[in-house]
Amino acid sequence: MSTVVKLKIRSDYIKLYQNKAPLITKESVTNPHELKKEGSIVHLVDTRGAFLAKGYYGNQNKGIGWVLSYNENEKIDFLFFKNRILNAINKRKSFYEDKETTAFRIFNGEGDGIGGLTIDYFDGYYSINWYSEGIYTFKDSVIRVLDEMGEYKAIYEKKRFDTKGQYVEADDFVKGERGEFPIIVKENGMNYAVYLNDGAMVGIFLDQRNVRKAIRDKYAKGKHVLNTFSYTGAFSVAAALGGALKTTSVDLAKRSKSKTIEQFSVNGIDFEQQDIIVMDVFDYFKYANRKNLKFDMVILDPPSFARSKKHTFSTAKDYPGLIKDTISITEKDGIIVASTNNASFGMKKFKGFIEKGFKEMNTSYKIMEEFSLPADFQTNKHFQQGNYLKVLIIKKTS
Structure with a gap:
């Protein structure tokens, strides 16, 4: 990854990050001009230069990036993504075991520790939503985690980033075997037709x-x-x-x-x-x-x-x-x-x-x-x- 950028937090925002706010906003930073490349690792520091948190730079409609860790020594690498995603999946074991429901979210952005990223499961298919170019730079690590987890039918992705935070591309097949759409998923015993190859709106x-x-x-x-x-x-x-x-x-x-x-x-x-x-x-x-x-x-x-x-x-x-x-x-x-x-x-x-x-x-x-x-x-x-x-x-x- 590129060199770490130190972002100086304005004095009236320091308490916010001490209280573990996950979103990095432009107005909270005194030196946003130092941010050049999305996906760069950033350290948030207080007015004296003391460490507050680390995260990544990624523009989306909510802010300019997300905090990933409050531990200065924690590395943002493949193991980081693996631990966060596996922890999220373990919380959803009951969904995997429910035969009446075969579509659910397995990773929900900042709620699971990585803002700007969501992953949905549709009866053996994964659909990844990337909400900024910044988070998209970590694509290889996220895909590798899904690969290591075992069998799936295919992975699709939705790049939901441009200047307005809207959806950009349509059929984003990543790997596996292309689905024949619609696939029919179950939700509490009801059937729903889903298209993972037809833009951001999949059908439900x-x-x-x-x-x-x-x-x-x-x-x-x-x-x-x-x-x-x-x-x-x-x-x-x-x-x-x-x-x-x-x-x-x-x-x-x-x-x-x-x-x-x-x-x-x-x-x-x-x-x-x-x-x-x-x-x-x-x-x-x-x-x-x-x-x-x-x-x-x-x-x-x-x-x-x-x-x-x-x-x-x-x-x-x-x-x-x-x-x-x-x-x-x-x-x-x-x-x-x-x-x-x-x-x-x-x-x-x-x-x-x-x-x-x-x-x-x-x-x-x-x-x-x-x-x-x-x-x-x-x-x-x-x-x-x-x-x-x-x-x-x-x-x-x-």
């Missing part, structure tokens, strides 16, 4: 596993269900398998229709008995109000930020309005599944959005359940942004 968001199970097992039976921002219809599948009378899936993306049909089909559900609509969700709310449509359950899982020809939506600003739109088409005693993956605010603020929406509609509600990330999405208690998922299951009581 693994972090919503517990929410889908709750919808199927507790809330969907006998209900007319609306799934907004439905992507591939994963929530709709869970609702249908849970005994929903009918599901309506709405998403603006043209390919969402064929993707949703496929997810119903791999579960033996007659998709022609379900409604799959390609439309801007906000236009659909207006349409539903005009037609006086009402639903017993509405699922809201919008992207943190979305722009269509007519609308711009940001969860941080617009969630109360989304809740108001939803209340207007939800039956009394109906269920609203409100979700966000926006890392910029916590559960308390999210509950405030819900309260504001209901208050402005002069409607009462009761929170039935709340969910955050599942156990395989290990988080770091010193980095609250990493615990991004917030889901509330709400009953409209008036």
Whole structure:
């Protein structure tokens, strides 16, 4: 590796790193201009030059790198990566042993000790997400660890880095035997079609596993269900398998229709008995109000930020309005599944959005359940942004 770069931490940030904050931010450093090559090992030092932590330089939308160790003598080498990854996998033994679930996360970035890197397991296939050029320089060590662990079908990778932190390349086959996609994975006994060769969106968001199970097992039976921002219809599948009378899936993306049909089909559900609509969700709310449509359950899982020809939506600003739109088409005693993956605010603020929406509609509600990330999405208690998922299951009581 290249020469170690000493990054001087501003006096008002020193306590943060003494308290084991894992993210290296540009504003915390007095000499960021000394960073030249991503992947360089950096030492964080205080104003007197005393060691605080070591990590790597890698630009992504969150910061300029990640702390890897608070031990000055710990080497960042193959053994370091091996120990971190094996430790993460040992924590997930129960997932490997669960025959009803064959897709889960085996390594979750800073939650498992290496920010900027996640690894997902899909029934014998590994999918690695690299979030910066910096972490990508350690590719050989990560691949070698997976090789040493034993048999797998193939490894795919997603390079999710450019100047905006968005996804760059599509089919990123690394090694093994190329899969014939879709592969069908199980999640709590439900089937989902997955494509590891088709960009960053593989077909299912693994972090919503517990929410889908709750919808199927507790809330969907006998209900007319609306799934907004439905992507591939994963929530709709869970609702249908849970005994929903009918599901309506709405998403603006043209390919969402064929993707949703496929997810119903791999579960033996007659998709022609379900409604799959390609439309801007906000236009659909207006349409539903005009037609006086009402639903017993509405699922809201919008992207943190979305722009269509007519609308711009940001969860941080617009969630109360989304809740108001939803209340207007939800039956009394109906269920609203409100979700966000926006890392910029916590559960308390999210509950405030819900309260504001209901208050402005002069409607009462009761929170039935709340969910955050599942156990395989290990988080770091010193980095609250990493615990991004917030889901509330709400009953409209008036």
